[in-house]
Amino acid sequence: MPRLLLCLGFAWLAAGPLAAQPADSPTTISGTLVDERGAPLADVEVVLRPYPGDYEVGLQLLGVPDALPGVVDRTRSGADGSYSVSASLPGPYRLEFQYSASADQPVPAQPVVIGNLAPLQGSRLAETIEVPNRHLVAVRVLDADGGPVEGALVIAHPTLWMSPRYLNSMTQMLRDARAGNYSRPQEQRVFPTYHPAAFRTDSEGIARFLMPTEEANVLVSAPGLKQSEAGTTSGRAAFRLEGGPGIRFRVRGSNGAPVPGVLIRTSEPPPPTDAPTALTMLRTPGALGTPGTPLAVTDQDGEAVVSGVSASPTTWELLGADRAFAEVSVPAPEPGASSEAEQIVDVRLDAPRRIPGRVVDAASGLPLDGAAIWVQTFPGDNVNSGPNGAFDLTTRPASTGTRLLVTAAGYLDERIDVAASEAFNPAEVKIGLTPAARIAGVVTDGSGQPVAGAKIWAEPRGRGGARFSSSQAGPAYAAPDGSFVVEGALYGQAYRLTAEAPGYARTLLNVPPVEPGRVIEPVHLTLSRGRRVVGTVVDTEGNPVTGAQVELRWPLDPSDFRSLAESPATAATTNDQGAFVLPATAAGEYGVDASHSEYAQRPTTLVDLPEGESDFEIGDLTLVAGSTIHGIVTGPEGTPVAGASIQSIGEYRTGGAPIRTATADGDGRFRIEGLSSALVDLGVRATGYPVLTRAGVRTNNDDPVLLELKPGASLTGRVLDGGGNEVAGTVVSLRIELDYLAGGDPQLWDAADTFPRRRTDAEGRFRFEGLMAGTWSAEAKRGTDGAKLDQIELAPGAEREIELLLQTRDRLTVIVTTSAGEPVANAEIRIQSAGERIPGGYGRTDGSGRSEMDITAGPVTVKVTHQKLRDESREVQLEPGDNELRLELRPGAEITGTVRSYDGARLAQATVAAETEYAFGAESHRTNTVSDQNGAFRVTGLEPRRYIVTARSPGYADGGPDEPIEIGDDSVEGIEIVLEPEVSIAGTVTGLSLTDLTQVRVYARRGSRSRDATTDTEGNFSIKGIGPGTWNVRAIKGDWERTVERTVTIDRGATEVLVELPFERGLRLSGQVVEAGAPLIGARLFVEEQSTRTDQEGRFALEGLKPGPSQVIISRPDFSGTQYQSIDLQTDTEGVRIELEPAAATVAGVVVDAETGQPLDYASLMAADAATIGVIAKDGAAGALLVGVSSVLTRGAGQFTLELRANVDHLWVTRDRYEGTQIPLDITPGEHLEGLVIRLQPAADESPDQ
Secondary structure (H helix, E strand, O other): OOOOOOOOOOHHHHOOOEEOOOOOOOEEEEEEEEOOOOOEOOOEEEEEEEOOOHHHHHHHHOOOOOOOOOOOEEEEOOOOOEEEEEEOOOEEEEEEEEEOOOOOOOOOEOOOEEEEEEEEOOEEEEOOEEOOOOEEEEEEEEOOOOOEOOOOEEEEEEOOOEOHHHHHHHHHHHHHHHOOOOOOOOOEOOOOEEOOEEEEOOOOOEEEEEEOOOOEEEEEEOOOEOOEEEEOEOOEEEEEOOEOOOEEEEEEOOOOOEOOOOEEEEOOOOOOOOOOHHHHHHOOOOOOOOOOOEEEEOOOOOEEEEOOOOOOOEEEEEEOOOOOEEEEEEOOOOOOOOOOOOEEEEEEOEOOEEEEEEEEEOOOOOEOOOOEEEEOOOOOOEEEOOOOOEEEEEEOOOOOOEEEEEEOOOEOOEEEEEOHHHOOOOOOEEEEEOEEEEEEEEEEEOOOOEOOOOEEEEEEOOOOOOOOOOOOOOOEEOOOOOEEEEEEEEOOOOEEEEEEOOOOOEEEEEEOOOOOOOEEOOEEEEEOOOEEEEEEEEEOOOOEOOOOEEEEEOOOOOOOOOOOOOOOOEEEEOOOOOEEEEEEEOOEEEEEEEEOOOOOOOOOEEEEEOOOOOOEEEEEEEEOOOEEEEEEEEOOOOOEOOOOEEEEEOOOOOOOOOEEEEEOOOOOEEEEEEEOOOEEEEEEEOOOOOOEEEEEEEOOOOOOEEEEOOOOEEEEEEEEOOOOOEOOOOEEEEEEOOOHHHHOOHHHOOHHHHOOEEEOOOOOEEEEEEEOOEEEEEEEEEOOEEEEEEEEEEOOOOEEEEEEEOEEOOEEEEEEEEOOOOEOOOOEEEEEEOOOOOOOEEEEOOOOOEEEEEOOOEEEEEEEEOOOEOOEEEEEEEOOOEEEEEEEEOEOEEEEEEEEEOOOOEOOOOEEEEEEOOOOOOOOOEEEEEOOOOOEEEEEEEOOOEEEEEEEOOOEOOEOOOOOEEOOOOOEEEEEEEEOEOEEEEEEEEOOOHHHHOOEEEEEEEOOEEEEOEEOOOOEEEEEEEOOEEEEEEEEEOOOOEEEEEEEEEOOOOOEEEEEEEOOOOEEEEEEEEEOOEEOOOOEEEEOOEEEEOOOOOEEEEEEEOOEEEEEEEEOOOOOOEEEEEEEEOOOEEEEEEEOOOOOEEEEEEEEEOOOOOEOOOOEEEEEOHHHHHHHHHHOOOOOOOOOOEEEEOEOOOEEEEEEOOOOOEEEEEOOOEOOEEEEOOOOOOOEEEEEEEEEOEOOOOOOOO
16 A cells, blocks of 8 residues: 555545545555665665567667666665655566766776666655665676687676575565465565676776675676676686687578567576475576577667577577567577687577457456556556547567566556467457545544554454555555555445554544445544553463463454464564563453464453553463473384474464464474464474474373474476477476365365476476376466376375377366446356366456466356355366356445444444354355444345344344345445444353363354354353343363353343353263274264364364263265264273274265256265165254164265265255255165166245254
8 A cells, every 4th residue: 555645635525525436546666775785875876667568668778878768767866865756657677776976987888786676656765775785896808819809798697696685685574474474564565676787898898887796697708709708706707718700690581571679689588496485486586597688789771699608509589679579599509610610600580479359348358558567577668548548569579478566546556467379360359447546534642642663564454355556555644744545445344443553552443335436534543652561471370471472453343354474463572571561552352362372272262452651561461371292203214203393283263373383303202382272283394304294183192293204206208299299498387186184184284295386408308306196287388388297196105207299288268247248357257067066177267357367178067156246156177278158247235334333323334244044064255344423334246045134243242134135136224234242252161170261162143143252261251242142151171072061041121141061071972983904094073072183193082971882983085975873971081992884885976956956065975775865854963872773975076976874775865955865775786886867846935944
């Protein structure tokens, strides 16, 4: 969000509401320059110019005057290092920083320091930029006889492409993000980079440079001499060039005519596919290898001579002013060839790619003048749209698609992917930009005085959230009069504003959605000095915990989500006495989190901080030791692997899965403490081995867990085109079929583990090493051609060789528009083939409403979803080759109304959430909004479904219509929600240890609405937002391992009710589940209302069971089937062996809707003898002992395979909203019956069970 300085007085706040319309904003970048010590840097020239292309940069290095785009603004930094430059239109720009020249001495060549802005939009504040010190570098060039060479071209590349301070900052940012500690950037990040400089030697053969370091990579070229390249040492380098003929390039265009003005440069090597994410992200020239160096420009005859090279072949790039392009490999001179003859190279340029298009307002379809369009990989290839929105962009030809980026003042940025297939017959690309909302307001202190420079952040509320313009990534800033404008927001989206300023406490304000064409009141954020919050973190023995992290976070509405980018309201770390001080904290309700890597995850504590100035004491925050795991990491031969990194991820809880790490010692031993669940997933990394994962490892085990690393597999091969020729420079990507149930949490793998990539060499070959064992697929793409090979089985240490033959890919282009024909961006597309559980293709439409995906020919269902528009699906037959599908999306329905209190007052800032009524197997949909100052709300983007609408406001009970609201083709208006005073349910969970209490969550449910409790480490809990009625209060330990439930009735007028949730000891059942003699890992067991998963050894333990006959339900981890067995518990029973019975026979088929023929997923099939099925059909399965029963759910287009046990002769088939049916079976032992089609009749319309 940009900084916007408004020259307005406070009178504008009282002048009335503002029109919520996109408006032009100044395009400005401001900031401060410092030297390497951090001191302000004055009198540095700052230049803003349109982003130059590679062609213009090359000409400038060769000394061509006025080669770069004209300067749009320039200034000099002030005494405090400050600067500010502006442009008239948004788009891709480049900032240049250059020291001023001394008037009394000649100026050596010096590379400029450059910051790339792609794009610059609105008013921006850059982070402080460090301009490096200058170091004199001298290069001397001599001929073979030792004489000076005058006029030699010397191009010096800094060995550092970025300040180490910035590299460290970026690296730390990426590490924090990976560790889940992402913090949003405080300003617009402009990473300054060091670019090359060129100079010609003087009469003494010397060229002098001012470089960021004394070390530089230098290339020297002179007519009649061979070029040479070397690095400087202590700022000095000397070259002795050998004589030799040059290379004469004769360049022709695609029409065969000579082309003057073609830039010839050494080829820039492609970035390695395994380069660090940070380097790839920045895409700085030279960041990933030696950059291409320009050496010559062709004359009027299309010819140019460059210095000869060494004996090895070289690759050259030729780029025309119109972006015509060629890349040629020049072989080494033939043995015995004349040493005096020039090497002749004839080159024909490929014609540039032309992309015509038009930019329009996506809402109205009106053309947009002045929008900036550029190529993402080559920002210098850019253009602006004209008055009719039209543009014509040319860029270098490419065998792959071209991604365009588009920005315009008052609109959200967009991306457009233009397919490679459209290069030869370009059609106009219609790009729709979404109007951006502006949230205006003012920031003052408690006395009404403006707080200049305050930072204001806006974050979307609600699940799914909303996007900001990519160029609006930072905060807005308050002007001297306190006014601010947040730009780049989305219409119809509620936001949470947070404001901060030095010396003040952070504050927040929820903002209702900005609606197009409606007037909005300016928001007012008041900053207070706040007060200090103090306390102590201790363990269960009362000892202080040093180094604990304590954070205060604003609580979330239950319909909201916690953004990874959200930073706490305030945070601190405990000292040696376990004490912490949270400074400058504003009054309000907060969630208090205390964490430490050696202690279990602590539940969030709510605290209501009152107004005041003195310190507020919140007492002791207790951390529990939690569970532990210890083990040994070894190699394949059993030798310890010292230094191995072990990561542990527990069961998911609100706020994320807790992660703990350890490092193996010299004996390969490790110990992880502070675990918060009975089972954890482990990941192990060590140099020379692929990552090892282990799911479902039990904690607090006396025996160490043994983790044996396996040798990595290798995969080699080559890529060939249709003619059998090797294809160089093509990216080959691999993908492994992960078994998340057996392999554990997906966070244990990196992209490099599961999606490695390599580029083919000059012979079209590639090699992957250190791969995990498993089933892989390999894919290569080049333009419209591609190759894919599936089912590549790799064993540990194995090596395989494959061949990928490129052929024309089968593709589907989906074009999504509104009913008015305007393109729809950010629509999600899924392609589902019949019988497949996982979609066979994903896509997201760009700004032109298009998405292109690789497909497999055959019948599929294409489903399109959008945040604001109604979903649409279509069954199509995809043919080999190119396919196209056009879909129109209609506006989503709306629910509008008002929220008021029981005494009639309109409630502003109330959260109103709409969530689809539960239907088993159906996709859920939920969204929310915030009521305005009059209590009015509008929930948008609803599907034709039944929605449960709930309103919430602090101090009130949740409320809303008692029955779900049916949404059809029309919207629903006039919903009035009355909120009653809230009642709290307070209580205690008893019967568990302190460690077990860290794994407990408590909630209350009444009908379709529920509220979670806040708990502490001693089992006390509180549930707010409760209204009159009968509520079920339930406590769940771990992953439904144990539960306890009580019913409470709340009378109108009550303020608090008390309840105890006692976990009775009951009986304990433990043992092992095996199938075919092997442990069944990850199976789910149900006994009564308790549930657990088997660990890596198939073992389980259940507690709190009642004496007597019980039913044991065992479900396979892949959901391929369930068996029912019985057990009679009279005392604690340990070491029980539960063996799944082998199938006596199997039956496979499909379940469909009897009226429409559509397949039905999540239908339940139960198989048993006729008497048992009769009981189930009459009385239901709940409470009955279903010995000998097996069951399965349909998945993947209604398909099923059910394993039958002995004496089975009937099926009972049910599904939500359908009538159950019994089906007799006549099947013999050992038989496999296929092709059974079961048709279910829709049931009478009634509300499903919640």
